[in-house]
Amino acid sequence: MPARPIISRILDRVYHAYQFLAWVLMGLIILPVTLQILSRYTGLIPRWIWTEEVARFCFIWIIMVGGTIAVRDGTHFEVDVLPTPKSPKAEAVARLVIAFFMLVFTGIFVFYGWQYAAFGWIQTSELTGVNMVFIHGVYFVVGLTWTLFLGERIWYCIAVLRGDDGALAHLRGEYNVAR
Numbered sequence: 165m166p167a168r169p170i171i172s173r174i175l176d177r178v179y180h181a182y183q184f185l186a187w188v189l190m191g192l193i194i195l196p197v198t199l200q201i202l203s204r205y206t207g208l209i210p211r212w213i214w215t216e217e218v219a220r221f222c223f224i225w226i227i228m229v230g231g232t233i234a235v236r237d238g239t240h241f242e243v244d245v246l247p248t249p250k251s252p253k254a255e256a257v258a259r260l261v262i263a264f265f266m267l268v269f270t271g272i273f274v275f276y277g278w279q280y281a282a283f284g285w286i287q288t289s290e291l292t293g294v295n296m297v298f299i300h301g302v303y304f305v306v307g308l309t310w311t312l313f314l315g316e317r318i319w320y321c322i323a324v325l326r327g328d329d330g331a332l333a334h335l336r337g338e339y340n341v342a343r
Contacts, residue, residue, distance in 0.1 A: 186229045193222040214291045228306045236313045252332045256324035273307030
């Protein structure tokens with residue numbers, strides 16, 4: 165396979181930004197949960213209501229960001245029901261079928277995510293004062309990112325079907341997952 169296209173290098177940066185965001189969110193969720201525990205089991209601090217909402221918002225983002233990372237890795241939504249194909253071209257076709265079904269669900273996230281984000285635009289959280297588009301919009305944002313990542317996977321599948329067996333390594337990845 166020749167040098168990776170510019171779009172793949174751009175998507176690498178997006179992917180690394182999502183990984184960084186996942187780390188930040190995991191660190192951020194520790195604060196409100198710790199405050200909740202301390203207020204519940206000790207009398208050291210008052211019981212703040214906002215901590216539950218912030219923890220919930222972080223949790224939603226962590227789930228969606230983690231799902232996005234898994235889509236790029238090729239470890240999300242792939243369930244091995246049939247035996248693994250023996251030839252690279254058959255594996256590329258199987259991955260194309262998986263990508264097609266993932267794109268159907270991604271389209272749902274993009275279409276309804278946009279409507280949900282628009283609904284969140286006119287709302288504000290009562291406890292934190294945060295505009296709810298930051299929570300409701302996550303589904304639209306990750307839907308768009310899933311579309312980009314799936315487009316890259318489809319491009320690599322087509323490269324394998326055209327005879328470029330080196331592109332198969334990009335589809336499989338180098339991840340320690342059960343395959």
